[in-house]
Amino acid sequence: MHRARMAISEQIRQRIGGQEGAVAAALMTGDRSGIFEATNKIMRASNLYHIISISGLHMGMLAGFVYAAMRYVVIGVQATGHGLGLPAHKIAALLAMLAAAIYLWLSGGGVATERAFVMVAVMLGAILADRRAISLRTVALAATIILVYSPEALTSPGFQMSFAATIALILVHNPWSRVSPRLPIWLRPAVMLLTTSLVAGLATSPIAAAHFNQMAHYGLLANLLVVPVMGMLVMPAGVTAALLAPFGLAGPALWVMGQGTAWMLHVAGFIAGLGGAVTPIILPPGPVVPLMGFGAVLAVLCWRPGGGLRRSPLLLAGFSAGAAMLAIAATLWLNTGRPLLLIAPQGEAAGLMTPQGRAMSKPAGGSFTVRTWLREDGDPATQQLSAERPGWSGDKGQRHADLPGGWQVWHFTGKGAGAKAAMACQPGRIVIATERTGLTKSAQNCLLFDLYTLRYSGAVAIDFDESGPRIRTVAEAHRSPG
Known part of the structure; x- marks a missing residue:
């Protein structure tokens, strides 16, 4: 299996070439050996390094693409008068889960990839069980499975950042569903991308700063320019290339994928070269990250959209406690000192x-x-x-x-x-x-x-x-x- 992955990775690097091919190979197989340190540096400075590491973004894009494509295929078949009783959304969810499992194997099954697969599998399983896929309960179930399987993941930046981003995006899902119908249809994708990038960035930036000791100031701009290309070109082209590779027809799809990764590297270099792109951040004291985590969770659980905090004194107390924890974390961080x-x-x-x-x-x-x-x-x-x-x-x-x-x-x-x-x-x-x-x-x-x-x-x-x-x-x- 490892030899097969490395052979696929080498073929992708050779067919696309340059650092574009190395990044494409990393996205498909998790093999980052061909990526130069200079490339890693500009990706970190532009807050795009998360794209190189196979995580929830890639797994979600791949599963979402396969789910949508298969659903259209089943609906197309039903339009011909065949299979009218088939549940298109469940068939698509099952095939998307299979594709995600194959991607898990192809990428080498790293910890971040396993975590992303569990999250995607739980959401697709919710569709199969006629439950809501996008809910905090789904996220809680995925987190429980991961922590039972790998308890030490709790302290890793990947776990903290991926769940922070996911929870933040779920929290804005309902408000977005109410606001989006009022927007012109041509404007919705751009506003949704801006909203999701901003929300995910705000949720993960403090955690990233605490673990990696730097803040990328133009990360929102970089992600706005790159993430759509990832979703519309790179990942669909990767899936298409994988399907066509056994027939020797993967060339055009790999070319499209290479154009997408070239754009990503171009944006990363441009953003990293801007003045003040990165600010170093002092290492926070040990209690800061736990206080941020518990404080944010309490605030989220005790806030009720629409009802505010007026419904229950207990909710008000919980929200106040969460806000106090966040304030204490900020105070400790701002007043931290380093050894003489x-x-x-x-x-x-x-x-x-x-x-x-x-x-x-x-x-x-x-x-x-x-x-x-x-x-x-x-x-x-x-x-x-x-x-x-x-x-x-x-x-x-x-x-x-x-x-x-x-x-x-x-x-x-x-x-x-x-x-x-x-x-x-x-x-x-x-x-x-x-x-x-x-x-x-x-x-x-x-x-x-x-x-x-x-x-x-x-x-x-x-x-x-x-x-x-x-x-x-x-x-x-x-x-x-x-």
């Missing part, structure tokens, strides 16, 4: 927070760790730029900086770092070394973080208060029940 000093897990890098931002002790080394620190600081600087900020002094392998309360931090790297660190270990100093110092616990007159100590502690965060340094380590965080 960060030490990499092998001592290869140290970062000191200054008024200009985090200053790194050296321009290279521990690049992945440093990128994570800067991203979670909400800092767009590179390690090279952050190392040029004032704060550290000294030679390349022997850097030092002043800390509150008269303390100092010394960072030793390179050959002989352990011996130099042992000599520098004095009271009032935090000493970091990429080698073992050989100092016993009783001989340490400083806060020492050499290679031996860091192997047990992992990365270290240090803040200061009236009593002196407050130290937090990765090992302590893992042992903590929180």
Whole structure:
């Protein structure tokens, strides 16, 4: 099965070519190996990266296309006088579910794709059972199935964002159904696209900012330009290509698909190149995302369209509690702080927070760790730029900086770092070394973080208060029940 998927992916890349083919292969098979990092970067900056990851958008578009097409086919057959008693909507729902299952296999069955399939299957199953497909109960059932199967999905950004968007869209479905008949028929698709993109974007933006530490400001514009092309060209062409491939006739459909992905990349590059397209966001404290989630759910459950909050004091209390949780989450996020000093897990890098931002002790080394620190600081600087900020002094392998309360931090790297660190270990100093110092616990007159100590502690965060340094380590965080 894996070899078949990879062969299909390779054929799509070759037939379409370039990054357009790589993106098309990712959309059909989930294989993103051909996508360059530069392409990923502009997709993230334009808030279009969710399109590359096979999720509810793709599964919904594919199932919706197959459902509509099959329903028209059955109605067409019935127009000839045959099969008049057949339930067209149920037959279409069953075939759409089969197509979604095939797509699940073809895409490799990732967690996000499995989640999307469950949601689509529950909605199509509601049609088969003569129940409402678009309702909060359907979403609740899909979420229950996913969490029973994979409880850890609750903390993943994909789960949170997909269900936030789905719930928000369901909440606006009834108001839209009342407003849309009053609009000119030619205007309805554009207004519906604008409304759904805006609602889904508002619902998912805080979650995306919390997990990915950035806010794409022009994501609404990018999605308005790309999502219609995805729904009208790319996914239908992909389904058509899959049906025609056994007969060797997939070429024209793949060409159409390639034009759609080329448009998506063009829009992504244009949006990412706009000034101020992305704003870095500081990492929120741990309680923020749960407070946002519970607060939003309470507010949604306690609000009754048309009746407002006047029907029940209990509903008013629930809505007020939800609003309070959202306000607390916003307050915590806006007032969050980052550690004063960060030490990499092998001592290869140290970062000191200054008024200009985090200053790194050296321009290279521990690049992945440093990128994570800067991203979670909400800092767009590179390690090279952050190392040029004032704060550290000294030679390349022997850097030092002043800390509150008269303390100092010394960072030793390179050959002989352990011996130099042992000599520098004095009271009032935090000493970091990429080698073992050989100092016993009783001989340490400083806060020492050499290679031996860091192997047990992992990365270290240090803040200061009236009593002196407050130290937090990765090992302590893992042992903590929180």
